[in-house]
Amino acid sequence: MCDTVTVTPSRPKCDSVTSSPLGDVTVTTSQKLVAGVPSGNVKRRKRQPKAICKHGHAMTPENTRIRPNGNRECRECLNAFKRAYRKTEAGKATTKRNLIAWAKRQEAK
DSSP states (O other), X not given: OOSEEEEOSSOOSSTTXXXXXXXXXXXXXXXXXXXXXXXXXXXXXXXXXXXXXXXSOBOOGGGEEEXXXXXXXXHHHHHHHHHHHXXXXXXXXXXXXXXXXXXXXXXXX
């Protein structure tokens, strides 16, 4: 990719820009957004956060959990996953171990 592109109405000097509404002008890669060159705008467009999760729940601040890595997740889906896991044998064993550990901590206090 070119750092500097000289654009003329008939033929660009670099393949990264095919046309310019500005005519004969030198456009740097970082100036593409400012100059109005469409090829730069597509790549830099920031993704908008989704309003609903993939299961149809609203992604409101009350229903959204921000993970340590910055990703967002639906609390309703997370709770449904946890409920389903607790019904499995592995989930029952984990829940029982957690309850025993919690009871020991309470006795120690």
